[in-house]
Amino acid sequence: MRDVIIVGAGPGGSATAKHLAEKGYNVALYEKRQEIGAPKRCAEGFSLTGIKEFNLNPPENCIRQKINGSRVYTPNGNFVEVDYEVDGGCILERKVFDKWLAEEAVRKGAKVQAKTTITGLLKENGKVVGVKGEFVGEKFEERCKVLIASDGIESKISRMAGLNTTCSPKLVDSGVQFEMAGIDIEDPKKIYLYLGNKIAPRGYCWVFPKGKDVANVGIGILGKHDIPAIKYLERFVESREELKKGSILEVNSGGIPVGGLLQKMCLDNFLVVGDAAHQVNPIHGGGIYEAQFAGRIAAEVVDEALKKADTSEKQLDKYNKEWWEKRGNYLREVELLREVFEKLSDEDFNFLSKNLKGENLVDFCGGNNLMILGKLLMKRPHLIKFAKALF
Ligand SMILES: Cc1cc2nc3c(=O)[nH]c(=O)nc-3n(C[C@H](O)[C@H](O)[C@H](O)COP(=O)(O)OP(=O)(O)OC[C@H]3O[C@@H](n4cnc5c(N)ncnc54)[C@H](O)[C@@H]3O)c2cc1C
Known part of the structure; x- marks a missing residue:
């Protein structure tokens, strides 16, 4: 019997596996693709702050390009530029980075296995107690105390467990x-x-x-x-x-x-992490950071639950609370901004490029100082009702 089984070896699954294996738990991480990280489904943008915050020390070949700023073009060809003097971000080589994250989980003691699809769940009295899977065509069953779904946007595991995580199209x-x-x-x-x-x-x-x-x-x-x-x-x-x-x-x-943040992300013996739980920045779609952030919280909560030998939904609910407190409320603010941005015409974008500075854009993407944007949009009569949401 495993302590924890994790489905999906993206950044969310590997980070969670690493943290739990580091704490001494018997962890298995299963990935359906034959090669972890490939093919990539990502523009590979990540922050160097994230690398520091998660204590990652990736080999040089994980990072293709360091980034020190951005340029945002509006339809009339104008642009707003952000120029940091130091490198703040990078473009990863995710095929290398994702595999390296999985290697890190292995180094801490997790068992990682590619080409292993989880096809069903074992349940007792309606509660998840393990998985049914297939490794290179061979079927297997395995029991666990806690199952973590980090199976990405196409997530089926949560629904199998009884948690509706369907994201509205x-x-x-x-x-x-x-x-x-x-x-x-x-x-x-x-x-x-x-x-x-x-x-x-x-x-x-x-x-x-x-x-x-x-x-x-x-x-x-x-x-x-x-x-x-x-x-x-x-x-x-x-x-x-x-x-x-x-x-x-x-x-x-x-x-x-890019929305539909979930209030409830756990059941008895079960929780969901990363894209599978819609944990993505709603304005720019970045989820590499969010998946690892949630994975770290999930590992802490599961650790406490396993120590108490209580993996009930009530105990695991701490994951919902902590994630909302540390990330969810902030991402909800950013979602409001996305909702306003969707209403902007090309003329509105051109107007904003004349009136905003690069630093403002960085602030907005972080959900900060949205009032500045609100005040500007108030000058566009057709946007007044949307602008109000930003105050
Ligand atoms: C076009 C595009 C561009 C993007 N650009 C960026 C960007 O620049 N920066 C950024 O931060 N984010 C970006 N993202 C988002 C980012 O890729 C995801 O948010 C991130 O990969 C989420 O990590 P995850 O671990 O939750 O899920 P994933 O990385 O999707 O990993 C889930 C894994 O689960 C596996 N899996 C699924 N079902 C099963 C099963 N039944 N059994 C076993 N394994 C299973 C999948 O094969 C997959 O490997 C982009 C996304 C897209 C589509």
């Missing part, structure tokens, strides 16, 4: 990306974002450099549109001289839950 961004080479990047230490309803309705396009002539070029858009996200991305690439001459080395796609 209205709150799932369609993300598509080309990893491109042979392109020109003005400054590889900056990330580039492009706003505009014609380019990316209810979303944005991005260029995240992985060197001076390689980048993740992608789009994330919310809701149904006349053409699919990939067509918008093709149009965007064609419209830019510095990109259209490039080659496509990879095509990546995936859904990004």
